[in-house]
Amino acid sequence: MNDLHLQPATFTWRKEMPLADHPAKVHQWIRTINELKSVEEREKPDCVFFGAPLSRSSISPSGASEFPExxxxxxxxxxxxxxxYDLxxxxxxxxxIGDIAMHGTDINLCHRFIRETSNAVHNHFRDSxxxxxxxxxxxxxxLVKGMKEIYPDKKIGILQFDTHFxxxxxxxxxxxxxxxxRQLIEAGTVEGKHIHNIGLHGFYNTKELCDYAKxxxxxxxxxxxxxxxGLEQVVSEILxxxxNEVDMIYVTIDMDVLDMTYAPGVPAATSGGMRPEELLEAVFLAGSHKKVKAFDIVCLDPLRDTIRQTTVQIGTSVFLTMICGLLSRGNNNDSG
Structure with missing residues (x-):
């Protein structure tokens, strides 16, 4: 694990001792990098995640780099x-496993660190x-490019929840x-026909972008x-x-897919978006699919979240709902 561009998270919970066999709270349950130093090689996690705290590359002013903390x-x-789900x-x-280290000003270097970390994590945790x-x-x-480097002969599909193309x-x-x-399409990492977007609405995309998509x-x-x-039916059909078309699926969840009423803490908040319960149901379906290999949660700016961290709460629910979906697969986690 020393080949990763990872550093300890800026915030960790002090575990209460002794812990119950079945911890009741998430902060007692998730194992952090400090606890993993003595992990035996044979231990196989169901899910491994890391923070990618970068927002200097955002078109809109954004504090999304703060979301991991x-x-x-x-x-x-x-x-x-x-x-x-009674789960x-x-x-x-x-x-x-911590946060990817970011350079203060060099976006290309930050992107290289993200790609290389994704590569190493996918290589090390092939069953997670x-x-x-x-x-x-x-x-x-x-993140997708790093994944593709480990699985060069595999076709990757993307399920994108987003207000924008x-x-x-x-x-x-x-x-x-x-x-x-567009970067992924032009690099040949993912074919355009293997990208599916749900969440587009209103006046937030140009006709030029729609024409390019077509x-x-x-x-x-x-x-x-x-x-x-029926949102559930649409998501099921896409999956x-x-x-039938790809070997593994990547799910990307841009939190601006939510209506601004529910998610004030996004840089590009819009009206007319999804309701939280719609997104959570869709994420559960995605997490339960055996070919979903990786996911991300992006564009959540907690510095804009002025009312009881509403958007952060939803973002965390999205993550945990993905885990519930994974659990619902049973022991059949053969995602390619």
Whole structure:
């Protein structure tokens, strides 16, 4: 693990001793990098995640780099039992391996560190679900590229929950949070037809971007139609389509997919977006799919979250709901 660009998280919980066999709270349950120093090689975590605290690459002013810390601070407010699905995930192994070190000004160097860390984590934990806690959406391109380097012969599909296409031209916008999907298409990392976006709505994308999406075969269901057909049904059909077309699936959750009423803590808050319960149901379906190999949660700015950390609470719920989905797979975690 010394080959990773990782450093300890800026915040960790002091574990209460002695711990119960089945810890009731998330902050007692997740194993941190300090606890993992003596981990035996044979231990195989169900999920490994790390922070990617980068937001200098954001088009809109953003404090999304702060989310990994606020995410960890929120754990004490969550139990290890989800009443909606009657699932107790306290017996699962979920490891927090710290944050990727970031350069203060060099975005390209930060992106290199993210790609190389993703590469190393996917190589080391081939049987685990891999999670990235952003950071802005520019991190996604690097996380997927690092994954592809480990599985060069595998086709990767992307399920994207987002208000935006994120298909802006990198030659004009640079490696920003507005360009990750286009970066992946133009690099040949992911085929356009294997990207599915749910959450597009309103007046927040240009016709030029829509035309580019159609040209490259990017598939999308505007939120209005997804609600008309049934969001759960749409997500299930997308996962079934990807299951037949790709070897593994990457899920990226841009928190600006939520309506600004529920998620004030995003840099590009909009009206008319998803409700939290819609996103959580969709994330559970994604997490339960056997080909979902990795995910990220991006573009959540806790510095804008002025009312009881509303958006951070939802972001943490998204993460834990993904874990619940993983648990619902049973022992069949053969994601490629």
């Amino acid at each position: 606020y995410f960890r601070r929120s754990w004490k407010g969550f139990s290890t039992y989800n009443m909606d 107790d995930f306290s017996g699962m192994q979920v490891w927090d 679900l891999i999670g990235g806690i952003g950071g802005d959406h520019s991190t996604t391109a690097m 994120d298909l802006r031209d990198p030659s004009e916008q640079g490696p920003s949070n507005g360009t990750p999907m 040209k490259k075969g990017v598939r999308y269901v505007p939120l209005r139609l997804a609600r008309k057909y 079934n389509t990807l299951e």
